[in-house]
Amino acid sequence: MKIAVVAANGRAAGKIITEAVNRGFEVTAFGRREENNTEAQTYIQKDIFDLTADDLKGFDAVVDAFGAWTADTLHLHSDSLRHLCDILSGTDTRLLVVGGAGSLYVNKEHTVQVCDGEDFPPEFLPLAKAQGKALAELRERSDVKWTFVSPAGDFQADGERTGKYILGGEELTLNSKNESIISYADYAIAMVDEIEKGNNIQKRISVVRE
Numbered sequence: 001m002k003i004a005v006v007a008a009n010g011r012a013a014g015k016i017i018t019e020a021v022n023r024g025f026e027v028t029a030f031g032r033r034e035e036n037n038t039e040a041q042t043y044i045q046k047d048i049f050d051l052t053a054d055d056l057k058g059f060d061a062v063v064d065a066f067g068a069w070t071a072d073t074l075h076l077h078s079d080s081l082r083h084l085c086d087i088l089s090g091t092d093t094r095l096l097v098v099g100g101a102g103s104l105y106v107n108k109e110h111t112v113q114v115c116d117g118e119d120f121p122p123e124f125l126p127l128a129k130a131q132g133k134a135l136a137e138l139r140e141r142s143d144v145k146w147t148f149v150s151p152a153g154d155f156q157a158d159g160e161r162t163g164k165y166i167l168g169g170e171e172l173t174l175n176s177k178n179e180s181i182i183s184y185a186d187y188a189i190a191m192v193d194e195i196e197k198g199n200n201i202q203k204r205i206s207v208v209r210e
Contacts, residue, residue, distance in 0.1 A: 001020075001025050001026070001060045001061065001195065001196070002025070002026045002028075002058065002059050002060050003020055003025055003026070003027055003028070003059055003060060003061045003062070003063060003195060004027075004028045004029075004030060004055075004056055004059045004061075004062045004063070005017050005020075005027065005028070005029050005030070005038075005040065005062075005063045005065060006030045006031075006048050006051065006062060006063070006064055006065065006066065006084070007030070007031065007032075007048055007064065007065045007066040007067065007080075008029035008030055008031040008038055008040065008043075008065065009031040009032065009033045009037055009038070010065055010067055011157050011184060012065055012067075012098055012157075012184050012187065012188070013029075013038070013063070013065035013098070014037070014038050014039075015184045015185050015187070015188035016063055016065065016098075016187075016188040016191050016192065017029060017038045017039055017040050018038075018039050018188070019185075019188040019189055019191070019192045020192050020195070021039050021040065021041070023192060023196075025192075025195075026041060027039075027040040027041055027042070028040060028041070028042040028043075028044065028059070029042070029043045029044070030043075030044050030045075030046050030048070030051065030055070031043065031044075031045060031046075032045065032046075032047050033045065048066055048080050048083065048084070049079075049080065049083055051083070051084070051087060052087060053087040053088075053091075055087075056087060056088060056093060057091075057093075059093050060093065060094065060195075061093065061094040061095070061096055061195045062084065062088065062093055062094070062095050062096070063096050063097075063098065063191065063195075064080070064081060064084055064095060064096065064097045064098060065098045066080045066081070066098075067098075068130075069127060071126060074126055074127060074129075074130035075130065077130045077131055077133070077134040078130070078133055078134045078137055081097065081134045081137070081138060082137065085138070085141050085143075085144045085146070088144050089141075089143045089144055090143055092145065093145070094145045094146070094147065094195070094198060094201070095144055095145065095146045095147070096146070096147045096148075096149060096191060096194060096195060097134075097135075097138070097146065097147070097148045097149065098149060098191070099131060099135060099148045099149055099150040099151075099204070100127065100128055100131035100132075100150060100151070101114055101128075101150050101151055101152060101153045101155065101172070101180070101206070102114050102115035102120070102124065102125075102127070102128025102129075102131060102132060103115065103128065103131060103132035103135055103150070104150055104170065104171060104172040104206055105170050105171045105172065106171065106172050107171075108171070110170060110171075113128075113132065114128070114153065114172055115128035115129065115132065135148050135204060142202070144202075145201050145202065146201075146202055147194060147200050147201065147202075147203060147204075147205065148203075148204040148205070149187075149190065149191055149194065149204075149205055149206070149207065150204060150205070150206040150207075151182050151187050151206070151207060152173075152179075152180040152181050152182040152206070152207065152208040152209065153172065153180035153181070154179070154180060154181040154182070155182060155184070155187070156181065156182070156183045156184065157183075157184050158183075158184075159181075159182070159183025159184065159185065159186070159209075160183055160185070161183060161185035161186060161189075162183070162186055162209060162210070163186070163189065164186070164209065164210040165182060165186050165187075165189065165190050165207045165208065165209055165210060166207065166208050166209075166210055167190065167205060167206075167207060168205065168206040168207065168208060169203075169204070169205060169206065170204055170206075171206075172206070173206060173208050174208065175208050175209055175210055176210070179208070179209070180208055181208065181209050182207055182208050182209045183209065186207070186209055187207055190207040
C-alpha cells in the first residue's frame with residue numbers, strides 16, 4: 001500500500017511510519033523540519049496547510065498526526081483537519097486521524113464524555129475540547145472516507161510494544177485490569193491494521209492495550 005503521513009515529525013507519527021514500513025508499505029512523510037527524522041522512504045518538507053490535492057494524489061491512505069498544544073494554536077486542530085478534508089474531498093484516498101481520548105463517551109447514551117469528569121486533568125481540558133470540536137466537524141463530512149482513531153486515556157510515548165490491543169468504538173474501553181492505557185507502539189499497530197482492513201469508514205474507533 002502507498003500511504004502518506006502528514007505532520008510526520010512527531011513521536012506518534014514516527015511509530016506509525018515505522019510500523020507501516022516494517023509491513024512493506026510505501027510511505028511518504030510530510031513534515032515541517034528540514035531533516036527526515038522518520039523511517040519513511042520518501043520525505044517532503046511541507047507544512048500541512050501548504051499541502052495540495054496534487055500532493056496527496058495517488059495515496060491509498062493519509063494519516064493525519066497533527067498536534068497543537070498551546071492555547072493560541074488549539075484551533076489549528078479543526079483548521080488543519082478541515083484543510084485535509086477539502087483537498088481529499090470526493091477521492092478514494094482514506095483519511096485516518098490520530099485523535100484524543102477526552103471525547104470518548106462514558107455512558108451508553110453518549111451524553112457524557114471523559115473530559116466532563118470531575119477528575120479529568122484541567123490542564124488537558126482545552127486540548128480535549130479542541131480535538132472534540134475537530135471530531136464533531138469531521139462527522140459532518142460525507143465527502144471524505146475518514147476514520148478517527150482515539151487512544152486510551154493513558155497514551156504512553158515510551159510504553160512497550162506488546163503487539164496486542166482491544167478495538168473499541170465511541171465509548172471508553174477498559175482492559176482486563178480495568179485500565180485505559182496504550183503505548184504509541186501498540187497504537188501504531190492498530191492504526192496500520194485499520195489502514196490495511198478499512199473496516200471503519202466514517203467512524204470513530206478507539207484502542208486500548210489488552
